[in-house]
Amino acid sequence: MGRILFFLILAGVAYIVFKSWQRKQVSGAGGMSSREKVSHNPREVxxxxxxxxxxxxxxxxxxxxxxxxxxxxxxxxxxxxxxx
Ligand SMILES: [Zn+2]
Known part of the structure; x- marks a missing residue:
């Protein structure tokens, strides 16, 4: 029983870590693409x-x-x- 609880907690922690990492990846990529739009705008007249x-x-x-x-x-x- 103790072992099952341990694995449940481990899975929960892994899930939280993965979610926060995913959020970081998404926000980082979004910021990069918006910066690129400003500096290299192909439609800049x-x-x-x-x-x-x-x-x-x-x-x-x-x-x-x-x-x-x-x-x-x-x-x-x-x-x-x-x-x-
Ligand atoms: Zn001038």
Whole structure:
């Protein structure tokens, strides 16, 4: 009887350890894939800056009334009125 109880506890502990390991694996993989989406987005659109002509991803520059600038400084230099 004592032996059966021992194996039941062992199975319970193994199950808990396995579940927590599985959760760690899933959350780790999810975090990695979301990071990858940010750094290597194949659909990231590259635009030329209206001021200096440098090509930059849309997320790194500023878009004002359909005109793209590589930075807020170049938008200002080109005469764009910044809201903030
Ligand atoms: Zn520029």
């Amino acid at each position: 590259i635009y030329p800056c209206k001021h200096c002509g440098a090509y930059s991803p849309l997320s790194e520059g500023v878009m004002l009334q359909g005109r793209f600038y590589c930075s807020a400084d170049h938008a200002k230099l080109a005469g764009e009125k910044m809201v903030n």
